[in-house]
Amino acid sequence: MSIGLPSKRAPRTRRVVQGWVTGWNRVGNQAQFYFTTLGSVADAVVRYRVETLRLVAQMSLGTGTLAVIGGTIAIVGFLNISTGALPGILGYNQFADMGIDALTGFGSALFNVRLVAPLTAAWGMSATIGAGATAQLGAMRINEEIDALEVMGIRSIAYLSSTRVVAGVFVVIPLYCVAVLMAFLSARVVTTAMYGQSTGVYDHYFNTFLIPTNIIWSFVLAISMTVVIMLVHTYYGFTASGGPAGVGEAVGRSVRTSLVVSSCVVVLVSLALYGQSGNFHVGG
């Protein structure tokens, strides 16, 4: 790579070019890691089945202090209770302003499925499962356990990274069920119990405007963003360096990146699924 001596000719240009080259190489390394991980998924399922099952158990219920408060499922459910209430609070008050507060159920059916539940689940996943994976893999890298795996002839990317991607996809399906249900429930409770709308009105508009295919599409959304989140987090864990502080920094960087990337995935997949017009019809 670069030499230690300062160059004499055009130092600024050189530095800029070097920056580009480093960035370009980093993109290349990431792409290579991601493709290797995805390519080794079959290996992970066939050869490292026990490890995958162990990770599924660990991811769904959490480790360390996170297990005390109920693990990933409890956290994602809880986050969705609090965000699912937002369409209820905002929707009820704004609709009431226009005299159409009966339509709050419709707000929940539209916004919770398309917007709130996927994004909240993405954040919850990235904070719990994802950051946990980065912390684990980073600690393994710092303690040279990953090198030890390689020496023992175990395909480290398949064993550590692909298994986590597979386990993430397994975990996200029940997780996302909990997320959506909690979001619906909390919007309903806020609107009917706190703001005093009758449950019949709420349920009527909710059931009328809830499109079952939209929920299935939102599962597609959840699975695709899980794959992306797990890829990003395992990459940052795999390439952690610089001692204990380095592991912490890697976790921070991975959370930052995966928040941005998963939001972009949600937007692009939403546009692809629902089309430019929004594919939404009130008048039948």
Added chain:
Amino acid sequence: MSVGDRAIRRVSTGAVAKPFGAVGGFYALALDTLVSTPQRPFAWREFLLQTWFVARVSILPTVMLAIPFAVLMVFTFNAMLMEFGAADYTGAGAALGIVTQVGPMVTVSVVAGAGATAMCADLGARTIREELDAMRVMGINPIQALVVPRVLAATVVALLLVSVVVLVGLTAAFVFSVFAQHVTAGSFVATLTVLIGRTDVVITLVKSALFGLSAGLIACYKGTSVGGGPAGVGTAVNETVVYSFVALFVINVIATAIGVKVTL
């Protein structure tokens, strides 16, 4: 030892007491920070460095996160409004969503995800290298020297970033609505202030400052109570993210409900 004694011992030392201990520790740190904030000497240098650091790591992710969020929000809103034949009100919906929800949430998730994690990693590494104990031995209060400037830095940056998010978000919403969904530019701009006024903006600023404060406090608590080597630091950072997200979402619901009461 009777069964009751054993049960009490298990409660007092085991899994039940641990979370309560953590809550108590967090409360103690928050109180210490509050008491130390007005005390002199104030660590100006550390405060400026931390503010600059948090702002530097947060600004790009903030912009990158604000754009997709605003686009997704407007996309969903427009699907509804166009169906009602009220596409002219896109601006009102965008302003409502972005100012009251997207702005604070994006800001804080970035401050928590980018700034607080780095703070926690830094403090955690210092804790396991026993640097904090060394400071105490030298008669320097680590709360005053390290925690107070970090907590204040997170608060200030969150407050500043939210305005960036709102501006970027509204611009992205405008571009997306006008160029991709063919909403009239004039009506978008004209309806921006239909639902949202000065009070909402003030509430948003207050909310973001609260978010930054709690993210900073959680990061500092987790960072100063690390144990167990490199894996411990990683776990602490992970817990920082989880706990700050949980705290922020709860604060958001309460603040939104109060804000709605105030403005309507």
